[in-house]
Amino acid sequence: MGKKAEEDIRKNADGYYRQLMKQCKVHLEEQDKTLPPARTDFQETLREGGVTRRSFLKWTGAMTAALMLPPMFKPLVAQAAEQFSRIPVVWLHLAECTGCSEAFLRTSYPNVDDILLDTISLEYHETLMAAAGYQAEACLEKALKDFSGKFVCVVEGAIPMGLDGRYLTLGPKGKTGLEVAKEVTSKAAMTLCIGSCSSFGNVQAAKPNPTDAKGVGDALGISTVNIAGCPPSPQNFVGTVLHYILFGALPALDGHGRPVWAYGKRIHDYCERRPHYDAGEYVEEWGDEGAKKGWCLYKKGCKGPYTYSNCAKVRFNDGMSWPIMGGHGCMGCTEPAFWDTMAPLEEPIDEKPIGGYSANARADMLGMALTGAAVVGVAAHAAITAGINHGQPRKKDDNEPHEGHE
Ligand code: SF4
Numbered sequence: 001m002g003k004k005a006e007e008d009i010r011k012n013a014d015g016y017y018r019q020l021m022k023q024c025k026v027h028l029e030e031q032d033k034t035l036p037p038a039r040t041d042f043q044e045t046l047r048e049g050g051v052t053r054r055s056f057l058k059w060t061g062a063m064t065a066a067l068m069l070p071p072m073f074k075p076l077v078a079q080a081a082e083q084f085s086r087i088p089v090v091w092l093h094l095a096e097c098t099g100c101s102e103a104f105l106r107t108s109y110p111n112v113d114d115i116l117l118d119t120i121s122l123e124y125h126e127t128l129m130a131a132a133g134y135q136a137e138a139c140l141e142k143a144l145k146d147f148s149g150k151f152v153c154v155v156e157g158a159i160p161m162g163l164d165g166r167y168l169t170l171g172p173k174g175k176t177g178l179e180v181a182k183e184v185t186s187k188a189a190m191t192l193c194i195g196s197c198s199s200f201g202n203v204q205a206a207k208p209n210p211t212d213a214k215g216v217g218d219a220l221g222i223s224t225v226n227i228a229g230c231p232p233s234p235q236n237f238v239g240t241v242l243h244y245i246l247f248g249a250l251p252a253l254d255g256h257g258r259p260v261w262a263y264g265k266r267i268h269d270y271c272e273r274r275p276h277y278d279a280g281e282y283v284e285e286w287g288d289e290g291a292k293k294g295w296c297l298y299k300k301g302c303k304g305p306y307t308y309s310n311c312a313k314v315r316f317n318d319g320m321s322w323p324i325m326g327g328h329g330c331m332g333c334t335e336p337a338f339w340d341t342m343a344p345l346e347e348p349i350d351e352k353p354i355g356g357y358s359a360n361a362r363a364d365m366l367g368m369a370l371t372g373a374a375v376v377g378v379a380a381h382a383a384i385t386a387g388i389n390h391g392q393p394r395k396k397d398d399n400e401p402h403e404g405h406e
Helices: 003-034 042-048 053-066 071-084 099-105 112-119 133-146 177-187 196-200 216-220 234-247 274-278 289-293 359-373
Strands: 088-093 121-125 152-156 190-194 225-227
Touching (some): 003 071, 003 234, 042 071, 053 071, 053 234, 071 234, 088 133, 088 177, 099 234, 152 177, 190 216, 196 216, 225 234
Parallel strands (some): 088 121, 088 152, 152 190, 190 225
16 A cells, blocks of 8 residues: 555544544533433542542543544543443343342452442442332332433343243332333333343353243344353443443444444454464363463363453453463353353364364364454444434344444
């Protein structure tokens, strides 16, 4: 490519982002007028949590880059973070272990993501709210009335469909999870599935699936944003909500409803053990020399080549570690039906060569193909082509990859 062509592309991109920034500023100002007031002072909360101005600016830069936005957006990301605690959230717990909430809450040294989650305006969250029974149900009814069409519905857990949903009943009126989810999601501005249970059904939906459990999108026939993982990283949740606050629209999603900025690449693409994979250096047995030297875990069943997620970058437990760093292979928990398709978890999927290609070669080819199929959209694209369909009946061709909103 010639210098002139490069210069033209740079200028076009610059113009695009400047226009996007203008739209974003207008949107944030308008939103500021309509959102309920903050219950706490955000800057004060950061100070109390031990987050310095410097750390906040560092976080802003990292989050801007993670959302695939250029550095000029940093002040706007900071502004969006200030509005984070003002977005009303109704958090449903369906068939699940509460592990996602646990993962989000347990932190010894809170960072900005943790503090944002702490300050979130939770109108209803069965695990955290003080209210119980009829009182809790009244809180939910009030939230649905006060914030109809404006709140974010976060769902943790799959929906059992068997026996008309009666495998899961909730609250003093004995409503089924299916009924509650239908009612709440139909009034939400968007439905965000947190974890692989609400996204795809997860272990509840694994064969033989006696309760006919399903992910929320499949169970209700609606479009959802799926923050997959068992559990997912808090940063992927925070970043997606921030994008929504910034642009009033969702980021580009892949064919499974996962935000491309967080799930656009394979575990295998970012993995620190990848040079060993490329060099053919594998752990053959647990505790062998390869294991001690941190070699590739493919032969011990690592499903990183088939799994899309940014775990290697964002990690867990305050960014301290992640499963492969800890010495165990990826089990593919961000992929639909991974219990059925990736098991046994400590064995490679298929060692037999097919079509002249080894399992390793096929893993790489599969990854390349899926990377090509995933939407390589700029996250902000959604802002220019906004128009929300989430929480609304799904269109027939919604299984196709789509960029944010059409
Ligand atoms: Fe990392 Fe697993 Fe890929 Fe090996 S197979 S490089 S351990 S993701």
